[in-house]
Amino acid sequence: MTKTIGFYGTGNMGRAMIQGLIQSKLYEAKDILIYDVYQPIVEKLVKELGVTPADGPENLAEKSDTIIFAVKPYVLPNLLKELSQNLTTSQVLISVAAGVNISTIEQALTSQHKVVRVMPNTPALVGEGMSALACNANVSESEEKEVLEIFNSFGKAQLVSENLIDAVVGVSGSAPAYVYMFIEALADGAVLEGMPRQQAYEFAAQTVLGSAKMVLETKKHPGELKDMVTSPGGTTIEAVKVLEDQGFRSAVINAVQAASKCNKRLS
Numbered sequence: 001m002t003k004t005i006g007f008y009g010t011g012n013m014g015r016a017m018i019q020g021l022i023q024s025k026l027y028e029a030k031d032i033l034i035y036d037v038y039q040p041i042v043e044k045l046v047k048e049l050g051v052t053p054a055d056g057p058e059n060l061a062e063k064s065d066t067i068i069f070a071v072k073p074y075v076l077p078n079l080l081k082e083l084s085q086n087l088t089t090s091q092v093l094i095s096v097a098a099g100v101n102i103s104t105i106e107q108a109l110t111s112q113h114k115v116v117r118v119m120p121n122t123p124a125l126v127g128e129g130m131s132a133l134a135c136n137a138n139v140s141e142s143e144e145k146e147v148l149e150i151f152n153s154f155g156k157a158q159l160v161s162e163n164l165i166d167a168v169v170g171v172s173g174s175a176p177a178y179v180y181m182f183i184e185a186l187a188d189g190a191v192l193e194g195m196p197r198q199q200a201y202e203f204a205a206q207t208v209l210g211s212a213k214m215v216l217e218t219k220k221h222p223g224e225l226k227d228m229v230t231s232p233g234g235t236t237i238e239a240v241k242v243l244e245d246q247g248f249r250s251a252v253i254n255a256v257q258a259a260s261k262c263n264k265r266l267s
């Protein structure tokens with residue numbers, strides 16, 4: 001029998017996962033059910049991606065084998081309470097909501113449901129997401145594998161203990177935003193030096209992509225890779241000194257900590 005996956009909430013993160021799943025071919029678009037309170041977003045996704053709209057929230061709960069909740073954190077507990085009569089203990093319920101603990105989700109439900117808390121990120125849209133997963137005790141090993149397969153289909157995924165999710169928000173969940181800021185700033189620098197803007201974005205983004213690949217594929221320490229670029233008395237060390245003088249590293253470390261702290265506060 002074909003398995004179905006349902007999404008509550010098809011905003012930025014919901015859409016990124018849906019598009020990533022379709023591109024990966026793990027699910028056919030027609031086997032992806034969606035429900036969002038904002039009808040125009042549903043119509044757009046049905047038209048553009050060929051996913052199936054649910055006939056209301058209860059209908060999605062009843063028709064899906066696996067469910068992903070991609071609504072805002074404050075919406076999730078009430079939505080779960082409303083659906084408690086429609087959800088079954090054989091379904092795997094996945095939440096990507098920042099700051100919503102597994103125990104909060106369990107409390108909103110009435111029975112012993114299978115719950116997975118995930119922190120994904122938006123590069124899922126292009127098959128390069130990074131996700132961390134934490135499961136409750138009702139999730140079997142084979143179900144754990146199935147959920148890993150879903151999140152690995154649009155990037156990389158790892159099981160973590162739930163207490164690491166706060167760190168994950170800082171280093172990958174929220175981090176695409178700071179990487180885009182870095183790319184924008186790199187490009188602004190090139191624009192200052194006379195490069196046309198579109199060309200500057202391509203140079204900046206490809207450099208970030210290539211540098212990330214170097215870390216992942218060579219397995220060398222980032223410091224060693226930095227030193228490979230930094231010739232004695234050359235251009236790079238001049239730039240590195242400016243970044244050190246202006247607190248680049250501590251700004252990034254503080255940013256990661258601020259996102260993590262915010263995630264803790266939400267819970």
Ligand SMILES: NC(=O)C1=CN([C@@H]2O[C@H](COP(=O)(O)OP(=O)(O)OC[C@H]3O[C@@H](n4cnc5c(N)ncnc54)[C@H](O)[C@@H]3O)[C@@H](O)[C@H]2O)C=CC1
Nearest residue numbers: 009011012013014036037038070071072073096097098120
């Ligand atoms: N945007 C991101 O980069 C990431 C977001 N998240 C989490 O994903 C969740 C969604 O975030 P975004 O997609 O950014 O927000 P968003 O605001 O873009 O999307 C949320 C969607 O939920 C819909 N919605 C509201 N109430 C609903 C209900 N009762 N039933 C069904 N749909 C409903 C809204 O109409 C909206 O389309 C949040 O919990 C957030 O913490 C997690 C990791 C990364």
Ligand SMILES: O=C(O)[C@@H]1CCC=N1
Nearest residue numbers: 097098169173174175
């Ligand atoms: O900003 C937020 O709250 C969400 C969670 C991680 C990324 N975006």
